[in-house]
Amino acid sequence: MQTAYYKEKIINLPGIRREDFQKLYEDGKKGLLSCPVCGAPVRLYLGIHNRPHFYHHLSKAAACSDLPIQDAAEEHPEHTEWGGFRLPTARGITAEEKEVAYKPSQALRIKRPFTKKPVLSSEKQDSYIEKLKDAGISFDSNQQTAVTHTEGPLLILAGAGSGKTRVLTARTAYILKQLKVPANSMMLVTFTAKAAGEMKKRLIGYPGVYQDEAQRIVSGTFHSIFYKILLHHNRDKWSGEHLLKKDWQREQIVKDAGRTLSLDEKEFAYDLALQQIGLWKNSMILPKGVKPQSSWEEKTALLYQHYEETKDRSGLFDFDDMLLGCHSLFVDEPQLLESYQNRFTYFLIDEFQDINKVQYELIKMLSARTNNVCAVGDDDQSIYAFRGSDPSYLLEFERDFPGAEVVTLNQNYRSPHEIVETANSIIAGNTKRHQKEMKAQYSHEIKPMLFYPFDEEEEATMILTDLQEKIEQGAKPSHFAILFRTNTGSRAMFERLASSSLPFKLEQDNESFYERFMVRGLLAYFRLAINEDDSEAVRSILPSLFLKQSVFRDLQAESILKDCSMLEALSHVKTGFAFQEQKLKKLVPMVRSLAMLSPLAAIERVEKELGYQDFIKKRGSEGNKMEKGSDDIRDLRVAARKFKNISELIDHADHMTAMNKEIKVLGKRHDDAVILSTIHRSKGLEYKYVYVLGAVDGSLPHDYALDSARNGDLLPLEEERRLLYVAVTRAMEQLFISVPIYRRGRKAHPSRFLTQLPKIQ
Template identity: 70%
Template sequence: MKTANYKNQYIKLDTFARQGWQRLYDDGKRGLLSCHQCGSPVRLYLGITEEPYFRHHAANGTNCSDADIIEADTISDIQEEGFIEHNGFRIPKSRTVGIKESPLAYKGAQSLIASRQFTPPLSVTPDTVNKYIQKLSNSGISFDRNQEEAVISDSGPLLILAGAGSGKTRVLTARTAYMLEEKQVSPDSLMLVTFTAKAAAEMKNRLTRYPEMDQGRVSRIVAGTFHSIFYRILTFHNRGMWSGERLLKKDWMREQILKEGGRELGFDDKEFAYDLALQQIGLWKNSMILPGKVKSETPWEEKAALLYKHYEDSKSRQSLFDFDDMLLGCHRLFTENPKLLEQYQNRFGHFLIDEFQDINKVQYELIKMLSAKTNNVCAVGDDDQSIYAFRGSDPSYLLQFREEFKGTKVVILDQNYRSPHEIVETANIIIKDNTARHKKEMKAGFQLGYSPVVFYPYDEEEEATMIVTDIQERIEKGASPGDFAILFRTNTGGRAIFERLASSSIPFRLDQDSESFYERFMVKGMLAYFRLSLDEDDTEALKNIMPSLFLKPSVYRDVQAESILKDCSILAALSQVKTGFAFQEQKLKKLAAVVKKLADMSPSAAIECVEKDLGFQDFIKKRGSEGNKMDKGSDDIRDLKVAARNFATLSDFLDHADHMKKMNSEIKKLSKAFQEAVTLSTIHRSKGLEYQTVYVIGAVEGSLPHDFALDSQRNGDPAPLEEERRLLYVAVTRAKERLFLSVPLNRRGRKANVSRFLSKLKKATV
């Protein structure tokens, strides 16, 4: 039914303001909605494939029908969102007499129609019958024609373009086994490089199941990540210099060195983004750009370059090293010792490298050096899945492989064994607009009849509700929580879905590195003003507002002393502190009155007040022009505004924020304990994984593709936009059965436009 009793008045869903539907949903769970016929509680249904409606809760056991029989003239035009916030008061919006403003229309979900009909793959008899391939086949390890060609290709450079779900791990392990058994290559002369230690262990484990591949033989293969392999070489030749005790293992250890340099250069610990500088330094090092060769493009990069020099000098003085130094150190070792390089060139005759599209400059140069004599490099990768440019990865090495390694044989694995035809076709259409790629088109081995679905929630909150509702329904029908993954572009994009899952009974897991949204720098700073308004002696809140007031850390001690001497609150003492700058002292004098006023405001109004009256917007602009182009502080505050709309008081909002921080910590602890749980992840983290059902959220301009990529394209650089398209391709191809793409009509409080990556997909009403 479309009508219900709400706040002692009848409402009709079709004329109720769309932005208020989430409030109706929440109030329905609180028992504030009732049936217009029987008076029993009802709830608003917000799902993906069905239109919203009011329904009786199953637990109530009512026999009342859901028919709408109420007279139209008894329905009120109440609009829950028909008020505006002004100085903490709710004031009705003015209305035009005689003209009724139509609400934002609900847009139903749409199916994505495959442009081509499914053609079952032909059963192809191999051109050649290889004895070892036959032996593997008898053991239950079979291959299609292209896979077999990749496994048994002769020595020399080989490029295996392995599309999503094409069985590249099977091919890589089978080729390794083939070389050892059929070609009698010594395990000691074979280097198998992966991008994670887990992948290396999995490949070795698989190899032991192959005919004639015993544990002793497999263990002699030099296998592992670039870092692990080349670190072993360094420690073998100079254990003292490269002792593990000298390794800067943790980010905080490296960040500590940067902060020491920052203090020498006059940078503020609270203001400068040292974590981002650390990331930038890693990018320079992986690109083999030494401190004296950095060409800064922004004032922030100039500061980061100064820190880079200090960082390297400090490590050198203390004989310390980081993970990036393992590769650079090995490159330097070979460059300075040609005879040593020749020894390794003679030892390693074959190189098999997984995920070649993610290789960076120093890794590429090391492989070129070692393989210079034999050219026996087997590179396995997919340029359509290159998504780590921020770490220095460069797909051009894969694209230019044939030019660098003369006589390269290319084998394309274009059969997708993971996803059905409907999803594979969607992925093909998305990725084909990229220009910097090998031309290939994946084919599916089966179809299921489930078309991918695009749905249109009002905003992030409604998006989260729809997805959780859909998952609950599927679990009730027999699905397991582990069948589902919810993927987003950046960590902040998962805020609403995390909160909705946290309030549900569905088990879910997070990345261990995922911080709570409410712990983010800008968010914590904004909430600190709220905390100080409710407790004028909150010293932790004082510390967190100081960066936005451009106060040095030493001021904190002055404020404490002033508070004790004058027997006043921390907030009052802050207003009296002397900084030596008249304009800053004048601003601080006004601070206490404004902060006290926040306590009586709604969270939404309080955010606006801090932004405008306390200069937080100026702080955001300054911070935003320094450092991370991908995660802007202004975006965090816009997300906070969306979250704030759900709360009437600051205390309720702060309680919610604190609860979510604790939940984040608890979920990360419990993640390993859950046998079956919904996966909540960034797209980057999902690469290489697969799930029965995948939800991709925020498929709108500014999110996917990200604002950074759009800005780069406007400035003449199309590369970031192409990587964003590859990101969506990776997300789509994680799905084994069902795929849902969310296109919210509003994002961060503003109207959103559907992602350009979806423009060529044919849609039909579900």
């Protein structure tokens, strides 16, 4: 059906502006749409596979026939009648054109047809390989080469879905049983304790490998292994009671330093400063070696120096010190290093593309005697540069380990041909990589799809509709993953899932969108317009008024002495600056006026008339390339469009914040739940159905990578392409990539990573 009865008139869907589809969808859920023929309730369908249409949601019966088009009133006529003349409908000359037509989803065309080629095992056989095969553990020829090549350095390029874990565990078992190597002379390094545990558990199922032998293998993360070495040789210095385990402990030290530099904790991004300090340490850059690239880095470098001095005076250490401390121990005591070189014969390093400088140097030091280093990784999945990871260590492995054998695992056992070919086409755009192509083992002839929602709100609605359709057909919630570039990208999807009955969980402990610093600060003005004595709201607006938190106590006293509200007390603050005091006197009527405005108009007033725009420019999310304060406010505008007044928006914000906390608790109890995750957190996992949000320039690739490319640095852009590659290769059956027409209220352009992919018209 293309017609419906709405607001006392008949509307025709082709005559409705595309930007109003989401409102029609929501009003349909409220029972405000009905069939113009039978009068039954109808809703607007917004999904991926079918065009938008009205349908009878309470009945499975066939839809009524549409009324003739001339009987349906157009919602937005192009002309009006006046004085007997037809005049064009007025349109603001500054309004951005949003009259966009609906664009149907497109399947991607796969360039090469699938041809099944038998994957052959190596002709080389030995006793333990035969035992593995008898136990049902088989390998293709490249996998078997990786398992049995045990002498000298070995680089295993393990593509997505190539059976990497099977190869690693089989190689470990092979060295133990075929070569009769003592278990405690092997070091198996993984990037998570969970991965190490899973490998040991799987290892015990291999022929002849018993639990006590598997437990003697030195395995774990870099931090856990090298911390044990430190603890063994100097327990007093490295005892756990001296470890700064919690983020707040580390933050406290840098905040103490920040006070001496007059850095207000409500204005300076201390969490980002600690992240930068960690990056410098993992890159083995000590405080004296820092070369700041901005004023923010200059401040952070001073905090870094104070942070290290305070730790030294107090005898404290953090997690990054474990690796740096072990490196220093080996440099200062070469005889001790030699004893460990003699003890360990074989090294197996997982996720080698994510290794950082200090980790790399430690492995080079320990393996110098035998050179038996097996590095397993995929340069196409290196996505952790912000933590100091550097894929160049994998790319230059053969230079640093002369004579290294390179084995490529290029058979994908996870995804069908259609998804694997799409992933190959995407990653081929990168130049800094080992040249390789993954091959699929099967085809199911279902093509990956691009779909084109109007904006973030409609994107979330279309995905929810598709989820519900597939679950009705027998799929389980846990079969689905919805992946996004940065945490703010999940806002609309979270809200849509929260209002549905589907179980879902967040794969990261991120704050609610409405609790983000810039969003919370702007909404605080709305809260004060509703309640002038909201003390938390007063605290939240002080930074944007360029007032220190110490002013809060003065405001409390002023409120009592003058018997006025906390908002009114702001007009009595004495700062010593006439301009600022004059601005504070005008604050009260301006804040009160917000209650009468729509949320969008109120946001604009706070930004322009109350100076919030200037505050964003000065502070923003300083030091954070990924998430800017101005972007958060653009996201807020998109969210605010559907509310009539600021009270409704505040109620919604509070509800979503409470839901965010609840989902964190409930998500831990739900095994069968839809997954909402950043692409980074999805790495190493797999799902039947994968939806990738926001595949447009500015989102994926991110703005910061585009800025870097414009300045001649293409490395961030290549990492962004690897991110999309990782997202695509999580899909085991079907892949859906969203290409919104508008993002953050502005016209968007499809991701440049997709432009080379041929579509089926």
